[in-house]
Amino acid sequence: MQKGKLYLVGLPIGNWEDLSDRAKRYIAEAKNIVIEREEAFEHVWPHVGKVREDANIISIEFESKAGEPTGIPHEQQNAQKILDLLHGGEDVYIVADEGMPGVADPGGFTVHRAISEGIEIISTPGPSVAIAAVAVTGTMHNFTFDSFLPYERKDKIVFLKQRAMLMTPLVLVLRNGTPTDNGGFEFNQEIPEFLEDSIHIFGKDRHAALCYNLTKHNERVVRGTLEYLSQYFKTTERNLMDQITVVIDRPNGGMAI
16 A cells, blocks of 8 residues: 655744745645644634645644653654554644744654655745744854753753854744643743853853744844843843744854844
């Protein structure tokens, strides 16, 4: 039997005018759609249009407890049902709430399994906070994208020390809020602690940029030294909905910030 194909469908990272016609068509035609989790995906459905009435919606349940590799245990639990569909000759389409499946979003573990089992994988690229951030900071050709920080502060400090002498700009997605037990979010201390620790590890004069809400109507980029950015963040009103990506320059400079 011919195997199905695994499609990775990129979605906008906040501005739905960036939704591609191909991504919209794939979702409309898909019999098997893999999403992160139903409650988080509810805001996506109105933008992508109608899906098939008989569409099989599979939730990866992309959540994790502190200290776990983000989302991986939950994706592992659901990967086999996806592989069974593919080996049965059915195509499967993975979409994230925002962004590109497998890049700081679910899908990577399933892709590894699919590759090892001879499944063809097709990418439908979408916007990426990493690419948008390096573009608006003039990072040029080379950068290191490390996705999210570890959960524990002591682990974050080790993580940053290991990257202090990277000869490429460092791109990270920072968590502004933490989920609560009632399904909401509350502010956490990751960003102010990160900026404080970065001053000690990278130096107060290392240049960086805080990229807020890339592609959205309230997008802004704040540039300066880590010392300046730390002070800026402390004295600026926080918005729980802000999505922040940071770019830290390499030791000898080079970013247009």
